[in-house]
Amino acid sequence: MTELHPRKMDFGFEDADVPFLWNPDNPAWSSMSNAVSFLAIGFEKMIVKAIMQAKPQLAASGVADEAMAFMRQEGHHSTAHRQHVKGLIRSYPGLQNTLDAVIGEFDLLTEATSLNYRLAYTADLEATFTPVFKLMLDHDATLFRPGDDRVASLFLWHFVEEVEHRSSALIIFDALVGNELYRMRMAPSIFAHVMKVIRIACAGFNQHVPLKERKVDSLSMFATHRTKQRIVTAFAPYLTKGTMPRAFDGLPLGEQLTALAGVVRSQMPRHKPAHEKLPALAGEWFAKYDEGYDCTRWYTAGTNGRARDAVAAGGK
Ligand SMILES: [Fe+2]
Numbered sequence: 001m002t003e004l005h006p007r008k009m010d011f012g013f014e015d016a017d018v019p020f021l022w023n024p025d026n027p028a029w030s031s032m033s034n035a036v037s038f039l040a041i042g043f044e045k046m047i048v049k050a051i052m053q054a055k056p057q058l059a060a061s062g063v064a065d066e067a068m069a070f071m072r073q074e075g076h077h078s079t080a081h082r083q084h085v086k087g088l089i090r091s092y093p094g095l096q097n098t099l100d101a102v103i104g105e106f107d108l109l110t111e112a113t114s115l116n117y118r119l120a121y122t123a124d125l126e127a128t129f130t131p132v133f134k135l136m137l138d139h140d141a142t143l144f145r146p147g148d149d150r151v152a153s154l155f156l157w158h159f160v161e162e163v164e165h166r167s168s169a170l171i172i173f174d175a176l177v178g179n180e181l182y183r184m185r186m187a188p189s190i191f192a193h194v195m196k197v198i199r200i201a202c203a204g205f206n207q208h209v210p211l212k213e214r215k216v217d218s219l220s221m222f223a224t225h226r227t228k229q230r231i232v233t234a235f236a237p238y239l240t241k242g243t244m245p246r247a248f249d250g251l252p253l254g255e256q257l258t259a260l261a262g263v264v265r266s267q268m269p270r271h272k273p274a275h276e277k278l279p280a281l282a283g284e285w286f287a288k289y290d291e292g293y294d295c296t297r298w299y300t301a302g303t304n305g306r307a308r309d310a311v312a313a314g315g316k
């Protein structure tokens with residue numbers, strides 16, 4: 001049995017232009033989260049293929065229901081992020097190459113690595129999500145609320161479902177592979193691959209989205225790039241790719257460090273995501289979804305949405 005509820009969502013990205021700078025208050029965050037959208041398409045496609053490949057083993061594992069519900073959630077995420085990215089590609093056609101390159105990286109993993117490796121990849125990366133997404137969801141007032149409500153609502157839905165299925169990938173890995181040492185040994189190559197893919201997305205943004213629209217150097221989330229650029233622009237200012245603020249500069253340092261500690265903890269042996277502290281917004285989101293609230297327009301839908309806005313604005 002599983003407690004997961006796959007929810008299919010349509011955020012209406014075809015109805016109007018999708019801005020690259022979807023939260024104008026925070027260009028670095030807009031760029032970073034757009035990169036997450038690109039990554040999600042390829043990563044979650046890989047997950048779906050891995051679970052399908054594992055189906056014969058799953059039948060006898062006792063976790064088949066969990067795996068199927070997990071796969072359905074990830075499939076819905078991948079589909080919704082495709083709609084988001086399609087909207088970006090309508091405005092910046094060169095990003096199609098970037099998307100192809102990102103998906104290609106994950107297709108290559110499916111081709112070239114063992115099922116055990118891809119299950120370890122999924123378990124390792126998914127384990128980091130709850131502490132990281134808690135940091136983001138705890139600061140939805142600045143990261144999500146001021147933005148395009150379709151894009152904000154896409155990420156809220158995705159991140160709360162990641163919190164909901166935070167244990168799934170480890171449960172599946174433990175049932176089918178059951179080798180923690182292997183998972184930990186693979187972690188460096190797994191996270192190197194994740195960073196490589198994000199770098200491909202960010203380099204694509206720098207190449208295909210004009211600086212006046214993206215506002216920042218999209219690669220500035222990488223410390224090595226920031227150092228290199230500082231040296232380059234000191235000698236040749238015309239080579240700047242934009243300013244280099246970080247997405248979380250406005251968030252309390254203590255909470256950023258808590259999230260970082262959570263990421264490290266998530267890779268330790270016998271880690272149990274079920275015991276993680278959860279973002280309050282996740283519980284609120286599930287309750288409102290069950291009441292029938294339109295979660296595709298989290299900040300602007302109906303009376304409830306307006307009531308939330310009034311509360312946030314101090315009841316004005
Ligand atoms: Fe997902």
Ligand SMILES: [Fe+2]
Pocket residue numbers: 074126162165
């Ligand atoms: Fe996930």
